Amino acid sequence: MHSLLKRANKIPGDFGLPFIGEAAQLFGLQQLYYHNQYQKYGNIFKTKIMDMKFVVIADPKVNQIVLKDQSYKVSSKLGWKFLEPILGNGILLQDGYQHQSTRRLIYPALHGEALSNYVYTIQQATAQYLEEWVNDTPNILLERLRKLVLNISCKLFLGSNDVQEINELSQWFSDYTNGLRTVIRLNTPITRFGRACLARKRLEDYIYSQIEARRTSKNLKESKDVLGLLMASIDEEGNYLADVEIATQTIQLLFGGHETTARLLCWVLIELANHPDWKNKLRREQLENTSGNDLTISELNQLLKMKCVIKEVERLYPPTYFIPRGVIEDIEINGYIVPAGWFVMLSPLLTHRLHEIYHQPNTFNPARFLPPLEEDKKHPFALIGFGGGPHRCLGYGLAQVEMKIILSTILRNFEWSFSPATSINEPVLQPSKLDTILKIHLKRIS
Ligand code: HEM
Structure with missing residues (x-):
């Protein structure tokens, strides 16, 4: 069997320059790098980033193999290792039993009754x-939405209601996430990375002080925010999260839900401004299915057209546009044997634009998700903006509720436009070049 397989070095593509490989193109061009390589080599290509060899692949069948069926052959911890100095032992950087155990303990804080209880806080x-x-x-559009999502998260996750405290937490959190976007990783007070490490320490200290305060006041059962629920969580084997894990996982949750939700919302607003027909459809849907500004989960579930618009933006502009895994046991990928020590980079970005799955894939058309088309149903791993398998996004439900509430509130009460006035010509292949410069103007509907 093995003899019929080709060696990974035979995969088309380029390892780039000595030492840095193709790091400069990848970090410089971002999404455009993947589109360019796809044009050149097709849906599977190799590359090197620093000393790490990667196979980039866009194929729903392989997505299923790597994320689910043979996920024991790959490691999320190794794949996301570049986030370790910032995220520590966050759940995304865990594998195997430890990962399953943490996931069981976090799950109740983001699902079921907990989720319903968050609706009011998100709306307020x-x-x-x-x-x-x-x-x-x-x-700037992205800045606005980052702040909004962070504001919601401080209330939802940490139960903070004090404006000054939220501003301080927001500042630490942006220092912290800015540190991730830097290549120079020197921990000194004058580097961005150093400021990020300090901000993380402050966030941790804040969370520890909150844990202490809640234990002292003994009202643990009443605290309905994520922190309170993590403190109260015990699984059926009697496991619970130690304080240091509560702090680490809370920061991971804040981090996981911040940039992703803000970016997806950015592109929903851009696309709706670009497609007024869909904006009108969503407004009509609002009026037909919701009673007013006090939304409930069941009302949000009625908003099928909004769900399709969000899915279409997840498809075209997946905020997590690559999903890396370190190979720990040789794995077969499309006729190649990828050895332990290499990395596999799954590409939601390219998978979502495959012609064999999506008709006219570069066109914004939310109706593709409605019956009878339901194009994403062609394969269970054809739409992977929230991942899949054991590491599938834990915040999927919360992200959907949050995005639907924010969009509903905007659609009902406001009109928006952008400057510089840009007509968006599809396909947009480098979205992060636009959402970081567009300014949004918000006007109340009279
Ligand atoms: C539009 C918003 C979001 C997108 C596109 C998104 C995307 C993703 C993706 C692709 C993964 C899988 C990564 C992998 O397999 O390597 C993931 C995992 C995760 N996400 Fe999200 N996410 C979003 C919002 C959120 C929110 C709001 C939260 C939390 C409040 C969250 C928490 C997490 C966590 C904890 C994981 C790791 C799960 C695990 O390792 O078991 N995400 N997310």
Whole structure:
């Protein structure tokens, strides 16, 4: 069997320059790098980033093998290792039994009754933030949405309601995430990375002080935020999270849900401005299915057209546009044997634009997800913006609720436009070049 397989070195592609490989192209061009390589080599190609050899692949069947069926042959911890200095032992950087155990303990804080209890807080935080936003000068779209999501998260995760405290937490959190976008990883007070490490320490200390305060006041059962639920979580084997794990996992959850949700929302707003027909459809759907500004989970579940718009943006602009795994046991991928020591990079970005799955894949068409088309149903791993298998996004439900509430509130009360006035010509192949410069103008509908 093995003799029929080709060696991974035979995969088309380029290892790039000595020492750095193709790191410069990859970090410089971001999404465009993958589109370019796909044009050149097709849906499987090799590359090297520093001293790590990668196979990049866009194929639903392989997505299923790597994420689910043979996930024991790969490691998420190794794949995401570059996040370790910042994320520590967060759940995404765990494998095997440890990962399963942490996942069981975090799950209740993001699902079922907990999720329903978050709706009110999300609505309040959104309404309050949009009031400030509408009276403020136009600002960069992505910055606006990052702040909104962070505002919601501080309330939802840490139970914080104090404006000054939220501002301070937000500042630490942006210092912390900015550190991730830096290549120079020197821990000194004058580097971005150093400031990120300090910010992480402050966030941890804040969480420890909150844990202490809650234990002292003994009202653990009443605290309905994520931190409280993590503190109270015990699985059927009697395992619970130690304080250090609660802090690590809370920071991982804040991190996992922040940039991703903000970026996806950015592109929903851009695409709706670009497709007024869909904006009108969503407004009509709002009026037909919701009673007013007090939304419930069951009302949100009625918003099928909004669900399709969000899915279409997940397809075209997946915020997590690569999913890396370190190979720990030789694995067969499309006729090649990829040895332990290499890395596999699954590509939601390229998978979502495969012609064999999606009709006119570069066109924005949310109706592709409605019956009878339901194009994503052609394969269970054809739409992987939230991953799949054992590491599938734990915050999927929360992200959907959050995005639907924010969008509903905006659609009902506001109109928006962008400057510089840009007509978006599809396909947009480098979205991160646009969402970081566009300024959004928000106007109340009179
Ligand atoms: C639009 C928003 C979001 C997107 C596109 C997204 C995407 C993803 C993806 C692709 C993965 C899988 C990574 C992998 O397999 O290597 C993932 C995992 C994860 N996400 Fe999300 N996410 C979003 C929102 C959230 C939110 C709001 C939270 C938490 C509040 C969250 C928490 C997590 C966690 C904890 C994991 C790791 C799960 C595990 O390792 O078992 N995400 N997310």
